Amino acid sequence: MKSLSPRAFLRAAAIAAGLAAAGAAVAVDNVKMMIPANPGGGWDTTGRELGKAMLASGAVKNIQYDNKGGAAGAIGLAQFVAASKGDPNALMMGGMVMVGGLIQNKSAVTLAQVTPIARLTSEYEVIVVPASSPIKDMKDLMAKFKANPGSISWGGGSAGGTDHILAGLLAKEVGVEPGKVNYVPFKGGGEAVAAIIGGHVSVGVSGLSEFAQHIQSGKMRALGISSAAKIGSIASLKEQGFNVELANWRGIFGAPGITKEQQAALVKAVETATKHASWAETLKRQDWTPYWLPGDQYGAFIEEENKRIGEILAGLNLGKK
């Protein structure tokens, strides 16, 4: 484990002193952002777009990115925890997928070790059937599922991911043992989409952005969405009488062991960025829903998510201790 270099320590001390003296928002100089995923994915885009907004709003002067993908973010997190301890300029992207991934991988490092800065965006999960499917609506689907759980094959992303968790939550809601969900995991969006529109699985579950165009073109029919209220013309699961809500959120973290003041400075910097026009434009272009929750409230939220997801993963026979 790398210890704090004298230079980094001085810098940290200087910033802390400056904060204490001025008590006002001080621009963070040189931010290093760990993106625990390979370039091009959701966390990468979110991280880089946030970085752009931080620069544009003047919240930071300079920003460097470090992509370290693998094991649902566990590898990047492990490096972040080890190398950035106490560094007030270090940030890391993360999200809901990481919570499940860390539980499943029985990771030695956890999100409780890093400092919560802010929850940023969310995306909701949509349940679809191929256009030609005999399943009419959500009620019809759940009735068939209840009658014979195995007969409904659910196609989505990797086992234990957001898609699988939603299927598990729905099973629990209608009184089917989550372990009975006949879940068929696919790698990457393309394979799953092809299996769904080709009619090889009964139902598809994924983030709205993955399916939106196929719903629009009429190759898939949307049955419900995992948000609280309807999005576009897709009614939420709750509105249809199934009390299930699931947000695939993304957020940002600070290094372990930074002070309250340093945490506050980073929250301030991120908040400034999210209020800038460039961030608004990003949200619109990427179709992300803002899901702001700062600092320790965000920390409490993660703790709750950790519990909820841990329970459902255990129900799905995944992530057992």
Next chain:
Amino acid sequence: MDVWAQLASGFAVALTAQNLLWALVGVTLGTAVGVLPGVGPAVTVALLLPITTKVDASGALIMFAGIYYGAMYGGSTTSILLNTPGESATIVTAMEGNQMARRGRAGPALATSAIGSFVAGTLATIGLTFLSPLVVELGLKFGPPEYFALMIVAFTTVSSVLGDSTLRGMASLFLGLAIGLVGIDNQTGQARFAFGVPQLLDGIEVVTIAVGLFAVGETIYAASKLGQAKETLETLRGSVWMKAEDWRRSWKAWIRGTFIGFPFGTIPAGGAEIPTFLSYAVERKLSDRPEEFGKGAIEGVAGPEAANNASSTGAMVPLLTLGLPTSATAAILLSAFQQYGLQPGPLLFEANAALVWGLIASFYVGNVMLLVLNLPMVGLWVKLLEIPKPQLYAGILVFAAMGVYGMRQSPFDVFLLYAVGLGGFVMRRFGFPAAPVIVGMILGPLAEEQMRRALAISQGDPRIFVTHPISAALLALAVLVIVAPWAWRRFGPRARA
């Protein structure tokens, strides 16, 4: 005809000075990315995505696509010269191409791969232009049982790489199958053979093993013999260019490779590696000199190189017509479209015809550029082999380490590379072939995954593989491939002789 008019309008877009320049930048970058180890086309396009805010949509997409198929041209260069495949699709090229290079035929190997890539790229673009809707419909008929049957067909090609000793070959194959199991099992989310090492959770990259076995293992082996034997590595024998004989042996392989590669590109679980294996096996079966395979047969370079290029162009079919990415790079291209608020799919052909057809036309242009760019380089590349051996070997080791590190920026992978390299040395010393390891590693996990998916869908009923007509036909083909040669010997016209 409508398509012709559309294509003509596409060329009008692609041939503007500005878009020609973007295509040139794209294919040049792509070639460089292909040659440089560790930098893949997917990462390159991802890192260039921010330029979408400055450049217009057709220019940027033409450049990105150029990077994608340009990398397929460049990837063969290091495989042939240094035995270090930069992408998994050029592993087969390394097998036969490097053998050619060792016998002083690096020039023809590079030339047949460049011209074959051009032929395949162009033919596949013609396929993309005229057959897209048809091919996509067929591709969607493939579900897990069909894919599983396809993998079984691919497994029958293993015999072509087993080498002289079937027992040793099978040992290598099973080693590959075992390595393929490492990592989180996609179907259950449980880690297998990871021994608590987080770096192993995502599995082991095929390229790491291939470079370890081929480049590092071979280099250590060669170094261990250095000074003992006479120079075996000839820099150049005969002409740098392809002779009439080479042309005669190459052209059919190019065409067959294209026909194998293109359909694989269009299906979501195809990838570019499997068609290269299939093409290699087919060429070996059909060659009038099968004894040359493994010792530098030009067909063994020409076919697989055409196949991987055709498959990368084939991947454009589902991307453009359905918005369906079938490879990592295609997925990034999809997000490039989305940066412009464009959604690939049938609607795009109507709403943005100029853009789509401009892009398609740019493939024709880009392939010509790549040929012009790559052929004159052959003479230059061949000079690389004149470097004295100790330096060349050192260079190969550095190159291999850089490439493997570059893929995931993981020091762990570099240690793994050298561990595998030592293993490769031992295998080489005792006559175990390396190629079956790679075949097992690629096919094993795919076959397993598709089989388990199919059985999940059928709720455990294995009849799903024979009740689906495509799957049944493919399985029958696999049986035929295995049984027919034996039956022919046993009952054929010459059986009694």
